[in-house]
Amino acid sequence: MSICQTVQDWMPWYVSGHLEATKMGRLARHIDSCEACQKELAHVIQLRHQFALAVDATPVPIDRVWDVLSPTLDAPKKARIDVGSFLIGVHFAIAADNQRMPVQGNLKVLGHKVQIIGRRKKGA
Amino acid sequence: MTGEGRLLALVATQDRGAFHLLYDQYANAVYRYALSILRKPHLAEEVLQETMMAVWKGARHFKGRSKALTWILGIARNQAHSLIRKEAKGQRLPETDSSAETRDPTRNLHVDLCVQEALETLSPMHREVMHLVFYENLSMREIADMLGIPEGTVKSRMHHARQAMAKELT
Numbered sequence A: 001m002s003i004c005q006t007v008q009d010w011m012p013w014y015v016s017g018h019l020e021a022t023k024m025g026r027l028a029r030h031i032d033s034c035e036a037c038q039k040e041l042a043h044v045i046q047l048r049h050q051f052a053l054a055v056d057a058t059p060v061p062i063d064r065v066w067d068v069l070s071p072t073l074d075a076p077k078k079a080r081i082d083v084g085s086f087l088i089g090v091h092f093a094i095a096a097d098n099q100r101m102p103v104q105g106n107l108k109v110l111g112h113k114v115q116i117i118g119r120r121k122k123g124a
Numbered sequence B: 001m002t003g004e005g006r007l008l009a010l011v012a013t014q015d016r017g018a019f020h021l022l023y024d025q026y027a028n029a030v031y032r033y034a035l036s037i038l039r040k041p042h043l044a045e046e047v048l049q050e051t052m053m054a055v056w057k058g059a060r061h062f063k064g065r066s067k068a069l070t071w072i073l074g075i076a077r078n079q080a081h082s083l084i085r086k087e088a089k090g091q092r093l094p095e096t097d098s099s100a101e102t103r104d105p106t107r108n109l110h111v112d113l114c115v116q117e118a119l120e121t122l123s124p125m126h127r128e129v130m131h132l133v134f135y136e137n138l139s140m141r142e143i144a145d146m147l148g149i150p151e152g153t154v155k156s157r158m159h160h161a162r163q164a165m166a167k168e169l170t
Helices: A003-015 A021-033 A035-056 A062-072 B003-012 B016-038 B041-061 B068-088 B109-120 B124-135 B140-147 B151-169
Strands: A077-085 A090-097 A104-109 A112-117
Touching: A003 A021, A003 A035, A003 B124, A003 B151, A021 A035, A035 B109, A035 B124, A035 B151, A062 B016, A062 B041, B003 B016, B003 B041, B003 B068, B016 B041, B016 B068, B016 B124, B041 B068, B068 B140, B109 B151, B124 B140, B124 B151, B140 B151
Parallel strands: none
Antiparallel strands: A077 A090, A090 A104, A104 A112
């Protein structure tokens, strides 16, 4: 790979200042002495600017989503049904709330809980 | 702890005021990042909602090993890919009308549209990296950690994205 190609691959991060000082210095020295890389640098700066403008022009439905989200934050359970027997060790539970996961069902066999309906909880 | 870390710590205690602040601070970034992956406003809106709900419920899991922004965008990414999988299985709801939103009329629409059209030609993974570099201003290391790929792959995706954009815009 040519020096110019290497320098040009680093350019997006050179423009955003996300390189360590020594690398920034090396790139700056090469760009100062290379017309092709100066031209490419101008392209990267222009593309970055146009890209940001195009993304900024996209409307974001901030208020609409907040209006939907806000009432669901403390959503209480709407219903829960438990059927089973502690004595024989078999237990079935089904629960619903008003968030997006409406129904969950668990089967408990001899103390081991097995989820049979709904999605398992994952860490965020 | 940074300011953003403190904000997430407050959200972890179910502080609604802190959550509203956090929402105001990150909703734009989440929506626009989701849109860069999905290209459909109604799906990006759903990702914003699901991501913020996941943050509300899971803020205690933020350990401060990354910026809050990259942690939240990581959640948004998972949500977006989950929607893509649902779409592929035909489990999605029909599209709702989001056409009421309007663009800023003072903007140079021609340039915006040219760039938007060029972006449509990129593959999702190239568009995503370009968004994270040019819009979110993330370092190569941050993007690599967030996407779970080597730094060299970030660099090569960015290289291909720039080449494709240059070809479309000339």
